[in-house]
Amino acid sequence: xxxxxxxxxxxxxxxxxxxxxxxxxxxxxxxxxxxxxxxxxxxxxxxxxxxxxxxxxxxxxxxxxxxxxxxxxxxxxxxxxxxxxxxxxxxxxxxxxxxxxxxxxxxxxxxxxxxxxxxxxxxxxxxxxxxxxxxxxxxxxxxxxxxxxxxxxxxxxxxxxxxxxxxxxxxxxxxxxxxxxxxxxxxxxxxxxxxxxx
Amino acid sequence: xxxxxxxxxxxxxxxxxxxxxxxxxxxxxxxxxxxxxxxxxxxxxxxxxxxxxxxxxxxxxxxxxxxxxxxxxxxxxxxxxxxxxxxxxxxxxxxxxxxxxxxxxxxxxxxxxxxxxxxxxxxxxxxxxxxxxxxxxxxxxxxxxxxxxxxxxxxxxxxxxxxxxxxxxxxxxxxxxxxxxxxxxxxxxxxxxxxxxxxxxxxxxxxxxxxxxxxxxxxxxxxxxxxxxxxxxxxxxxxxxxxxxxxxxxxxxxxxxxxxxxxxxxxxxxxxxxxxxx
Numbered sequence: 001x002x003x004x005x006x007x008x009x010x011x012x013x014x015x016x017x018x019x020x021x022x023x024x025x026x027x028x029x030x031x032x033x034x035x036x037x038x039x040x041x042x043x044x045x046x047x048x049x050x051x052x053x054x055x056x057x058x059x060x061x062x063x064x065x066x067x068x069x070x071x072x073x074x075x076x077x078x079x080x081x082x083x084x085x086x087x088x089x090x091x092x093x094x095x096x097x098x099x100x101x102x103x104x105x106x107x108x109x110x111x112x113x114x115x116x117x118x119x120x121x122x123x124x125x126x127x128x129x130x131x132x133x134x135x136x137x138x139x140x141x142x143x144x145x146x147x148x149x150x151x152x153x154x155x156x157x158x159x160x161x162x163x164x165x166x167x168x169x170x171x172x173x174x175x176x177x178x179x180x181x182x183x184x185x186x187x188x189x190x191x192x193x194x195x196x197x198x
Numbered sequence: 199x200x201x202x203x204x205x206x207x208x209x210x211x212x213x214x215x216x217x218x219x220x221x222x223x224x225x226x227x228x229x230x231x232x233x234x235x236x237x238x239x240x241x242x243x244x245x246x247x248x249x250x251x252x253x254x255x256x257x258x259x260x261x262x263x264x265x266x267x268x269x270x271x272x273x274x275x276x277x278x279x280x281x282x283x284x285x286x287x288x289x290x291x292x293x294x295x296x297x298x299x300x301x302x303x304x305x306x307x308x309x310x311x312x313x314x315x316x317x318x319x320x321x322x323x324x325x326x327x328x329x330x331x332x333x334x335x336x337x338x339x340x341x342x343x344x345x346x347x348x349x350x351x352x353x354x355x356x357x358x359x360x361x362x363x364x365x366x367x368x369x370x371x372x373x374x375x376x377x378x379x380x381x382x383x384x385x386x387x388x389x390x391x392x393x394x395x396x397x398x399x400x401x402x403x404x405x406x407x408x409x410x411x412x413x414x415x416x417x418x419x420x421x422x423x424x425x426x427x428x429x430x431x432x433x434x435x436x437x438x439x440x441x442x443x444x445x446x447x448x449x450x451x452x453x454x455x456x457x458x459x460x461x462x463x464x465x466x467x468x469x470x471x472x473x474x475x476x
Contacts, residue, residue: 014319015414018375021322026302027309028279032273037263043268044257061272068278072273137253144253158220159250162259166218183220184213188204191212191246 002046012037020077023068031071036063037083039162042088047091048144048156050166059095085161089171093153136194143193154179206235215239226285277283287331301325304401308372311389317380318389321373321413328366329403340391366404370397375414384411 009021017038022030042063046056060091066087074083125192146150150172165176165183172179204211210229215236218224230236262268283301290297303324312320370393376382390408397405 009320013416014375015416018319018321018373018414021373022309022320024322025305025309026283027306028278028280031278035273036269039269039272040258040261044254047261048257057268057272064272064276068276074448109273124456134256137251137256140249142255159247160254180217181213181312184204184216187216187243187246188212191242193251193444194246197243 015078016080017078020071020074020080024074024077031068033062034084038084039139041081042084044091045085045088045160046157048160049089049153049196050095051145055092055095055099056170059088062091062095067093082161082163083192085160086163086167086171089161089163089168090158093172096149129131140190143190147186149191150174151189154182155190160181206239208233208235210236210239210379212243215243216219232255276313282328286401286403288330299401301329304403307396307400308352308370308393312374313391315385315389315392317375317377317385319375319416321375323372323373325403326371327368329404331367368403368405370408371406371411372408373413375410375416376412377416378418382412386412399438 011030014030014033016034016037019030019034023034039060042060043056046059046063047053050056063084067084074080084166087145143153147155153172154168157171159164163171166184168179169176174182200363204213206212210224210233215223219240224230230240281302283305285298285300286304288297304325308323309320312318338392372389372393374386374389376385390410393408397403406463411433
């Protein structure tokens with residue numbers, strides 16, 4: 001049903017718009033090729049938004065389920081990547097909201113932070129990653145984890161997914177003016193931390 | 199919205215500069231050219247943005263490749279529901295039988311034909327016209343029929359359905375991509391001919407026109423594709439042995455000499471091994 005490996009390989013060379021058109025027609029192999037192509041960015045985004053790799057995989061899966069159902073409504077097939085990422089954004093927010101119903105907010109924040117630190121340590125110990133730029137990236141991860149959650153979301157949606165203020169506003173259900181303000185505050189805090197670090 | 203230490207002495211704020219970076223909008227753009235404070239602020243925000251890109255690259259690298267196990271297990275969990283589309287009635291030998299083929303099976307067949315020819319890949323595909331045999335959707339495919347005369351002749355000869363039968367007056371709309379270096383018009387014409395033949399052989403649709411739109415040009419593929427592996431068998435001509443090779447994904451005779459395309463009957467059976475694709 002998903003086609004031979006050769007056909008799969010061929011689909012990997014085909015542009016997004018064509019794959020999205022085929023997937024909307026019900027071609028599962030084309031849909032899977034899209035998922036594989038954009039999966040790493042979707043997973044990376046969901047992980048920064050939810051703070052956990054396990055949650056990120058849940059989000060990617062939910063995103064793909066929703067995308068398959070709604071593909072026919074996608075007007076511009078060439079814009080499928082941004083469309084997938086917007087779904088990742090809202091599913092990640094939903095995910096956090098759902099989890100918050102099961103535990104207190106502090107716990108969630110703590111969990112997110114401890115996860116980031118857990119991840120940061122082995123990389124710092126790894127001699128391969130001892131270059132200055134890599135440790136600056138690690139410092140940014142830590143600074144990011146300390147931001148208020150709403151600011152972090154705005155920053156990730158902007159810097160990772162290049163969403164407009166209006167798109168971020170829709171995802172987070174706040175006004176574009178709030179997005180502008182939170183993004184600015186996130187950047188100011190991060191920039192200041194990184195300047196000190198320099 | 200400003201934090202206390204956000205304002206610069208020149209009167210601007212880092213928040214203004216942050217918005218300027220995203221939108222290019224600021225009250226007095228000329229000010230930025232000479233104000234050292236604003237320039238320092240912008241430089242700092244730009245360094246952060248660059249570092250953000252590095253973090254993104256590092257996170258994407260950490261996420262692993264889309265062909266890794268994590269993605270495979272997500273895909274395995276999806277169990278995508280099929281989209282069969284409309285039911286297309288087939289003639290049956292007995293009045294009490296009712297046979298159907300799905301629209302999804304037809305579009306999958308059409309895609310497999312386009313994918314199997316060298317230099318083309320299928321995109322979106324639409325069937326217009328009275329494909330369900332009812333009267334409700336009759337006439338939707340009547341636009342632009344005149345452009346498909348070549349196909350009309352080819353398809354009309356094989357499909358002996360009378361005007362009232364289901365599947366009359368069908369128009370196929372297909373978007374394709376053509377690999378760089380292949381002549382578009384020629385590839386489209388060949389594809390149209392193949393589609394007319396295949397649809398006449400494998401379906402009861404009375405195809406009036408096949409409209410092909412080239413929407414993309416693809417970069418030439420890696421040398422390991424079936425396309426370049428095919429010519430050896432292709433030179434043997436349309437012998438029955440070649441059908442097996444064609445069914446396994448290698449296209450028929452094509453790459454060196456387009457004149458060999460006038461393949462007789464055996465080529466018609468080529469896609470049968472794929473008709474069960476969804």
